[in-house]
Amino acid sequence: MSKRQEAKYKIDRRLGVNLWGRAKSPVNKREYGPGQHGQRRKKPSDFGLQLMAKQKLKGYYGNIGEKQFRKLYDEAVRRKGDSGENLIQLLERRLDAVVYRMKFAPTPFSARQIINHGHIKVNGKRVNIPSYMVKDGDVIEVREKAKQFALILEAAQSGERDVPDYISVDTKELKGTFVRGPALADVPYPVQMEPNLVVEFYSR
Secondary structure, eight states: OOHHHHHHHHHHHHHTSOTTOOTTOGGGTOOSOSSTTTTOOOOOOHHHHHHHHHHHHHHHTTOOOHHHHHHHHHHHHHSSSOHHHHHHHHHHHBHHHHHHHTTSSSSHHHHHHHHHTTOEEETTEEOOOTTOBOOTTOEEEEOGGGTTOHHHHHHHHOOSSOOOTTEEEETTTTEEEEOOOOOGGGSOOSSOOOHHHHHHHHTO
């Protein structure tokens, strides 16, 4: 198991939830956190609940760095409308999130790696920046030389999760379109996400 995977599963254990809804998650066997103090249980404070909500969102999208996540929050607040909904939409517009949603990768971590290695094109041009913001109508596809990669083919054919309706995908061609930015209710999270608590955390 790679260090990346070990870190991923530690996130599950630390938060006490099966964050990506995967059968391999250790939470399925042990609900308590990692380490010698993992089995201690205490009722979280309001701050603790807000922090947990932030860590869940950050972790779900491939454990985004704090600086990058804070920038997304600042942009969500700057935009008109509900800041929590805006934050979710910005996170779902990240190229690594879109590649994961299109089932071109089994996890957000592998989606980031596939993009970093230059295997994804947006509107016909190669993009290797996972945080690239996808616009409505953008066409995302796997580059020709990567279409035979076992990781990508297995993810595309997996029945573990479905493609949400704000994205359209041709699984045979490994090509899809980002139709529209989603609302929180449209996003198929395996666990409850509470972006309103994230907004509260940063606006303290």
